[in-house]
Amino acid sequence: xxxxxxxxxxxxxxxxxxxxxxxxxxxxxxxxxxxxxxxxxxxxxxxxxxxxxxxxxxxxxxxxxxxxxxxxxxxxxxxxxxxxxxxxxxxxxxxxxxxxxxxxxxxxxxxxxxxxxxxxxxxxxxxxxxxxxxxxxxxxxxxxxxxxxxxxxxxxxxxxxxxxxxxxxxx
Numbered sequence: 001x002x003x004x005x006x007x008x009x010x011x012x013x014x015x016x017x018x019x020x021x022x023x024x025x026x027x028x029x030x031x032x033x034x035x036x037x038x039x040x041x042x043x044x045x046x047x048x049x050x051x052x053x054x055x056x057x058x059x060x061x062x063x064x065x066x067x068x069x070x071x072x073x074x075x076x077x078x079x080x081x082x083x084x085x086x087x088x089x090x091x092x093x094x095x096x097x098x099x100x101x102x103x104x105x106x107x108x109x110x111x112x113x114x115x116x117x118x119x120x121x122x123x124x125x126x127x128x129x130x131x132x133x134x135x136x137x138x139x140x141x142x143x144x145x146x147x148x149x150x151x152x153x154x155x156x157x158x159x160x161x162x163x164x165x166x167x168x169x170x171x
Contacts, residue, residue, distance in 0.1 A: 092154055096149075099149045100149055100150075103146060106142060110142050113134075114138070117131040117134055
């Protein structure tokens with residue numbers, strides 16, 4: 001067989017030069033898919049199934065790189081704080097980012113659930129607009145959450161010192 005990638009073709013047997021197995025079909029012989037020195041038994045009836053495909057040998061430095069990691073595993077990038085930033089400042093910034101993301105999820109849940117309730121109200125015949133109670137109650141909670149996340153200042157050391165001075169002066 002001239003093309004080893006053609007798996008559906010009947011192989012040519014190098015011993016006989018034809019597509020018919022040699023007369024000694026039950027003996028161990030070298031087949032067209034084996035390296036010299038390797039043998040496998042041939043079946044008595046029909047050609048043997050070829051072994052799994054292996055790409056041709058390429059000397060190192062030619063062709064594609066070998067599979068697998070070529071060096072030590074990559075390490076995740078390490079966080080480097082901006083100049084002058086402390087761990088406390090980083091933790092506060094992280095909390096603010098997490099709070100903003102949570103607020104976004106809260107707002108999406110508010111819209112989806114209340115839209116569903118309004119659709120249920122509309123399909124149930126309308127009448128008294130009962131979803132207003134859920135809209136109003138949850139809306140108050142959403143407004144308070146928005147105020148807390150977007151407009152409320154975090155407590156700083158200056159705030160604490162100012163309060164301590166005020167407490168000392170009152171005595």
